[in-house]
Amino acid sequence: MEWKTLKVRFEDPICFIQFNRPEAKNTINEVLIRECTQVMKICKERSSIVIFEGSPEVFCFGADLQEVDMKQSSEQAYRPDILYDLWLKMTNGPFVTISHVRGTTNAGGVGFVAASDIVIADETAVFSLSELLFGLYPAMVLPFLTRKIGYQRAHYLTLKTNGIDVKQAHNWGLVDAYQAKSNVLLKQHLTRLxxxxxxxxxxxKNYMGDLNDMLIKSKNGAVTANQQIFTDKDNLSRIYQFVENGVYPWEG
Structure with missing residues (x-):
């Protein structure tokens, strides 16, 4: 199959999914969400391991603000529920999900990381939640992130807005293992997995999902909050100024 936003390859029982939007820092748009969901549907029957990767410089930089701006200007509905459902599939699906992180991970990219069963990184990995700078907040990410690293650390990362390095992310439990040659580390894990x-x-994974069902319970609140965030006129104005004029909210 041909993919517009991904590079996908199967080396049974492994599926490699690489975000492939280099011109947009591997940001998340609706096509990427739907293509990831389609691949995951194939993996449900075929694969026992699903690996998410970006480029060596950028894993995923979060939502594509240009698409958000275009959707609102054309009065198209924003659908955060399909992204939340994708992350639920990563968390609860019948496969081991791995995020292999190199370089920058921001905003919704942290959602992919937090939804993964295992996170492997190299020494360049940096993780940030920048949303509050635009008047937004990571409503969709926080249920997954809080589950992984705890309330206060997720709260701190949201308020801090700039990144934490891989060492701190490892200390917090966001990253499970890291080293300079992360490809070697990934292969070591795959030997057992x-x-x-x-x-x-x-x-x-069904059992683990039953032990902690907070992600299911949090879905409606997270989706509703996200819809409110991206329909707020002040927020959309800040996004528009950034997309159209390159002006950050604190500059305007």
Missing amino acids: TKLPKSAIQHY
Whole structure:
């Protein structure tokens, strides 16, 4: 199959999904969400391991603000629920999900990381939530991030807005393992993970989902909050000024 926003390859039982929007810093648009969802549907039957990657410089820089601006100006509905559902599939699906992070990860990119079962990074990895600078906040990311690193650390990262390095992310539990040659580290993990039966992974993850159902319970609130954020006129004005004129909110 041909993909517009991804590079996908299957090396059974592994599926590699690489974000492929280099001109937009691998930001998230509706096509990327739908293509990821389509690949995950294939993986449900075929793969026991799903690996998400970006480029060596940027894993994923969050929402494509240009698309947000275009959608609102054309009065098209914003659909955050499909992104939340994608992250739920990563968390609860019958496969081990791995984010292999190099370079910058921001905003919604942190959502992909937080939704993953395992996070492997190199020494260049940096993680940030910049939304509050635009009057937004990471409503969709926070249920997954809080589940992974705890309330106060997610709260601090949201308020801080600039990044934390891979060492701090590892200390907080956002990153499970890192080293300079992360490809080698990834291969070491795959040596063991590929031995896990797919049926066992499915039963285990179903059990873990039952132990902690906060992500399901948080969906409606997160989606509603996100819709309010991206329909607020002041927020849209700040996004418009940035997209059209390159003016950051604190500059205007």
